[in-house]
Amino acid sequence: MTVGSGSTPEAAARLVAMLDDDSGYGGSVVDGESRNRLWHPGMMKDRPTPSHTPVLPGEDNSAVEHERRTVASHVLQLYYNQNRNTLGRAIHGTIDTLKKFQDMNMKWPAHYPSVQSDSSTQAQSRNDPRPGLHHTQSSLDNNLEINQSSARPRGPRRADTSFGEDTTQAESSSATARKPITEPRLVSPQLAHDFSVLKLELKMGSRNQTDLVHSLERGSIASLLDGQIQQSIRHLYALKERIEDTSSKVLVTGDLNAGKSTFCNALLRRKILPEDQQPCTSIFCEVLDVRENGGVEEVHAVPIGSVYNRHDESTFSVFSLQELEKIVTDNEHFSQCKIYIKDIRAVDESLLNNGVVDIALIDAPGLNNDSLKTTAVFARQEEIDVVVFVVSAANHFTLSAKEFIFNAAREKAYIFMVVNGFDNIRDKKRCQEMILKQVAHLSPATFKESSELVHFVSSNAIPVAPPGPPGGSGASAGSGFEEPGYVPNGGGGDDDDDNEDAKGKHGEPGSPGGKGKGKEREKIRDFAELETSLRRFVLEKRARSKLAPAKTYLMNVLSDLNNLATVNRDIAQSELDRVKKELDELEPAYEQSKKARTEAGEAVDHTVEDATSEVYGYTRDTLNSTIDRIAEHDLGIPYPGLLSAYQYAEDIRDAMLQEISETVRMCEEHARTQAVQGFNGIKNLGILHLGNKLYADVMFLPERMFRKPIHALARQVDVEVEIWDFFDVASLWERQEKVAGTGMAVTVAGVIGGRMIGGVGWLDGALGAVKILGSNNIRRLILPGLVATVAIGVSYALTSIPRSLPRRLSAKLSSQLTALDYVHRNASRISSEVRRALKGPANDLRVGLQRSVEKLEVKKEETSKFRTDAEVARKYFGNLVRDSNDLRHGVGRVDLEGTPPGLAATYGH
Numbered sequence: 001m002t003v004g005s006g007s008t009p010e011a012a013a014r015l016v017a018m019l020d021d022d023s024g025y026g027g028s029v030v031d032g033e034s035r036n037r038l039w040h041p042g043m044m045k046d047r048p049t050p051s052h053t054p055v056l057p058g059e060d061n062s063a064v065e066h067e068r069r070t071v072a073s074h075v076l077q078l079y080y081n082q083n084r085n086t087l088g089r090a091i092h093g094t095i096d097t098l099k100k101f102q103d104m105n106m107k108w109p110a111h112y113p114s115v116q117s118d119s120s121t122q123a124q125s126r127n128d129p130r131p132g133l134h135h136t137q138s139s140l141d142n143n144l145e146i147n148q149s150s151a152r153p154r155g156p157r158r159a160d161t162s163f164g165e166d167t168t169q170a171e172s173s174s175a176t177a178r179k180p181i182t183e184p185r186l187v188s189p190q191l192a193h194d195f196s197v198l199k200l201e202l203k204m205g206s207r208n209q210t211d212l213v214h215s216l217e218r219g220s221i222a223s224l225l226d227g228q229i230q231q232s233i234r235h236l237y238a239l240k241e242r243i244e245d246t247s248s249k250v251l252v253t254g255d256l257n258a259g260k261s262t263f264c265n266a267l268l269r270r271k272i273l274p275e276d277q278q279p280c281t282s283i284f285c286e287v288l289d290v291r292e293n294g295g296v297e298e299v300h301a302v303p304i305g306s307v308y309n310r311h312d313e314s315t316f317s318v319f320s321l322q323e324l325e326k327i328v329t330d331n332e333h334f335s336q337c338k339i340y341i342k343d344i345r346a347v348d349e350s351l352l353n354n355g356v357v358d359i360a361l362i363d364a365p366g367l368n369n370d371s372l373k374t375t376a377v378f379a380r381q382e383e384i385d386v387v388v389f390v391v392s393a394a395n396h397f398t399l400s401a402k403e404f405i406f407n408a409a410r411e412k413a414y415i416f417m418v419v420n421g422f423d424n425i426r427d428k429k430r431c432q433e434m435i436l437k438q439v440a441h442l443s444p445a446t447f448k449e450s451s452e453l454v455h456f457v458s459s460n461a462i463p464v465a466p467p468g469p470p471g472g473s474g475a476s477a478g479s480g481f482e483e484p485g486y487v488p489n490g491g492g493g494d495d496d497d498d499n500e501d502a503k504g505k506h507g508e509p510g511s512p513g514g515k516g517k518g519k520e521r522e523k524i525r526d527f528a529e530l531e532t533s534l535r536r537f538v539l540e541k542r543a544r545s546k547l548a549p550a551k552t553y554l555m556n557v558l559s560d561l562n563n564l565a566t567v568n569r570d571i572a573q574s575e576l577d578r579v580k581k582e583l584d585e586l587e588p589a590y591e592q593s594k595k596a597r598t599e600a601g602e603a604v605d606h607t608v609e610d611a612t613s614e615v616y617g618y619t620r621d622t623l624n625s626t627i628d629r630i631a632e633h634d635l636g637i638p639y640p641g642l643l644s645a646y647q648y649a650e651d652i653r654d655a656m657l658q659e660i661s662e663t664v665r666m667c668e669e670h671a672r673t674q675a676v677q678g679f680n681g682i683k684n685l686g687i688l689h690l691g692n693k694l695y696a697d698v699m700f701l702p703e704r705m706f707r708k709p710i711h712a713l714a715r716q717v718d719v720e721v722e723i724w725d726f727f728d729v730a731s732l733w734e735r736q737e738k739v740a741g742t743g744m745a746v747t748v749a750g751v752i753g754g755r756m757i758g759g760v761g762w763l764d765g766a767l768g769a770v771k772i773l774g775s776n777n778i779r780r781l782i783l784p785g786l787v788a789t790v791a792i793g794v795s796y797a798l799t800s801i802p803r804s805l806p807r808r809l810s811a812k813l814s815s816q817l818t819a820l821d822y823v824h825r826n827a828s829r830i831s832s833e834v835r836r837a838l839k840g841p842a843n844d845l846r847v848g849l850q851r852s853v854e855k856l857e858v859k860k861e862e863t864s865k866f867r868t869d870a871e872v873a874r875k876y877f878g879n880l881v882r883d884s885n886d887l888r889h890g891v892g893r894v895d896l897e898g899t900p901p902g903l904a905a906t907y908g909h
């Protein structure tokens with residue numbers, strides 16, 4: 001850490017050790033805080049601005065004062081380091097938190113407040129900036145964001161992010177509306193407005209953010225959020241790199257011959273840069289620490305048009321330090337040069353290596369019409385942390401100088417002013433007044449802090465080591481400016497002219513020799529003051545340029561995280577409550593649906609069975625009765641007479657068949673009605689157990705039943721009309737008994753006729769008659785008997801055809817149908833059709849009931865799982881609310897504005 005061989009004061013050494021200890025990320029926040037308290041409890045308050053040229057009571061005090069300042073400088077550095085480490089730890093903590101949030105967002109898609117748009121609320125919200133953003137608006141920062149912040153409190157936090165976001169766009173997109181929020185999420189317009197870093201930027205046609213966020217489902221929003229978190233993590237890594245970057249650049253510019261090179265040499269305590277009474281520096285000379293060049297002191301001159309890369313020798317030419325004079329005047333070939341030198345000063349005094357920042361000094365060419373623009377562009381570069389303007393005390397500000405400061409002041413509000421050659425001035429007070437007056441006009445901000453930012457010095461009075469390699473002829477660091485190896489910058493000073501200054505500000509009475517020595521000391525002290533101020537300025541600038549963006553961004557991202565966590569915690573809690581209630585209702589519903597499955601299942605079976613058996617019974621009975629009574633039916637066919645008897649018989653037969661077929665059709669119709677009834681029964685069961693919806697559109701079409709063609713009955717039965725069908729023997733017998741008195745012949749004839757009609761046994765009858773009557777009687781009776789018999793039979797048969805024929809035919813038909821099992825077959829067919837027709841709806845109901853049970857079971861499982869998830873989410877977001885809040889408070893305590901604790905005491909007089 002220590003550069004050079006100078007002695008380090010004890011107090012400083014102690015602090016340096018602390019600096020070393022605190023440079024890593026090993027310690028905890030608590031350590032940092034307790035250390036903070038150790039330094040100076042309750043000292044986080046504004047310090048009085050120290051006077052830049054404190055009047056010291058005597059020479060003896062100067063050493064004490066010097067040490068005090070050194071310690072103060074170290075406290076400042078330590079404080080800076082501590083802030084940097086606190087922010088670094090907070091960045092790590094935030095990245096971890098964001099990564100966990102990302103994981104959670106995958107499992108439990110986070111809800112995101114929708115962004116409303118309404119300019120009135122936007123304006124209202126602007127007046128109500130979020131806590132912790134006030135810092136960005138205050139002093140000593142010359143960033144553009146300051147200007148924005150004073151006008152719009154919300155500006156800086158957008159400007160600080162480096163996503164390339166457009167501030168205007170961010171503002172417009174963050175606009176909030178007062179119109180009532182329609183979404184069920186627990187989001188207030190203010191909350192939606194407050195999102196800054198994790199804002200979902202959605203652009204799609206003419207639709208606004210609100211529409212889009214509303215139209216996106218939760219998963220899509222969560223994945224957009226995931227992208228935003230990823231971006232935020234990347235930005236945090238970039239910020240971490242930025243705060244850990246210790247390099248800083250100080251541009252020294254000013255009028256021609258104002259003493260810029262002399263001033264730089266004085267800061268370095270080495271005569272490195274060529275000084276001349278004539279303007280000589282014509283290119284930018286950047287002085288860097290030798291360690292950046294592998295420890296080799298040399299000059300790299302960068303040819304015009306080349307882009308410098310230290311690792312690529314083709315981009316520069318190497319020269320020795322002694323050759324520098326040649327190069328700085330050569331603006332024909334070179335555009336700039338890099339000078340690597342060894343810092344001979346101790347870490348507690350050096351500006352270049354002060355343990356916190358590695359400062360590179362850039363000696364710019366004197367300002368004139370040609371160089372003005374180039375230098376202005378150079379000064380505007382982001383890597384230039386501080387602009388030091390050297391002005392000649394004797395010449396004051398030239399036109400070029402005024403123009404430069406005026407422009408630069410717009411960019412970087414504060415400029416560090418070095419009024420050089422103060423030794424040349426007789427009336428120092430007047431000179432100071434005049435210069436400050438001009439500063440007030442050129443850069444009001446700088447003027448306000450003039451005690452810190454405007455210094456009157458004589459750079460040439462600072463003893464510097466001669467050119468050449470360090471370490472020779474007793475060159476040493478620190479306060480050894482009276483060592484023999486040192487020569488005053490300007491070659492011994494000009495004390496002779498200064499005797500009258502004894503009356504001036506820093507003058508002190510004494511012998512002429514003492515006077516001269518005293519004046520020298522005074523100049524050196526003034527310069528030391530300048531150095532302390534410059535170091536502080538650089539550190540404060542760094543705090544603003546490097547730490548402030550990190551702080552602001554952290555505050556924003558943690559605030560967003562906190563808002564998101566709060567919203568999501570509340571949502572998770574309400575989800576949890578809802579889901580618990582749902583589960584309480586689901587359990588009985590599930591049991592009920594299981595019961596319904598059994599009960600309704602049985603009921604539907606009964607319905608189908610009842611309908612089927614009813615139809616079977618009905619069909620069977622109806623058919624049987626029709627067949628049995630078919631002979632008695634009035635078939636509506638008139639007897640046409642004997643001549644058409646055969647046709648009549650056939651018509652009767654056909655009509656009977658027709659009648660039976662008609663009955664079958666009627667039974668089918670009955671079956672349809674029963675099926676419809678059965679279906680309605682099933683449907684009612686369904687509505688009862690599964691709700692109306694399921695059956696709202698279901699139709700039962702009975703006409704679709706019995707569409708299968710059946711064989712015509714005429715083809716199945718074979719009832720031929722025979723001659724005997726015309727004679728009704730049974731009734732003939734009845735008749736015989738009634739007409740017994742008509743004589744034996746008739747009886748015989750009847751018997752014979754009956755026998756004859758009866759079939760094959762007629763011969764027996766004949767023989768029986770012969771036996772009874774004897775052969776003679778037979779012989780006598782035979783002819784008239786036969787005649788009578790035939791006459792009676794024929795006449796009777798012919799008269800009884802309309803009555804006997806249907807009976808005869810129906811009997812034949814009935815026996816045929818019995819043989820065919822006609823009734824049973826039809827009853828089975830028709831009832832089966834009913835069963836078949838009801839099968840579909842019954843099955844649907846059974847499946848519906850089963851599904852209902854399964855659905856409830858699945859829902860129960862899902863809801864239980866959801867409850868577990870909601871419990872996890874509520875716990876997670878609850879912790880996130882706490883963690884983000886803790887982190888935010890930690891970051892909020894990082895005070896980049898205030899004085900390091902203890903420094904006020906150091907400066908207090």
Ligand SMILES: Nc1nc2c(ncn2[C@@H]2O[C@H](COP(=O)(O)OP(=O)(O)OP(=O)(O)O)[C@@H](O)[C@H]2O)c(=O)[nH]1
Binds near residue numbers: 262276366490
């Ligand atoms: N009396 C006096 N002379 C000084 C002081 N500082 C610088 N000089 C002299 O002023 C002259 C110019 O100094 P430089 O450091 O070369 O000036 P510069 O601003 O670097 O010049 P260019 O960059 O070439 O414009 C030199 O001769 C220095 O010795 C000072 O504080 N007092």
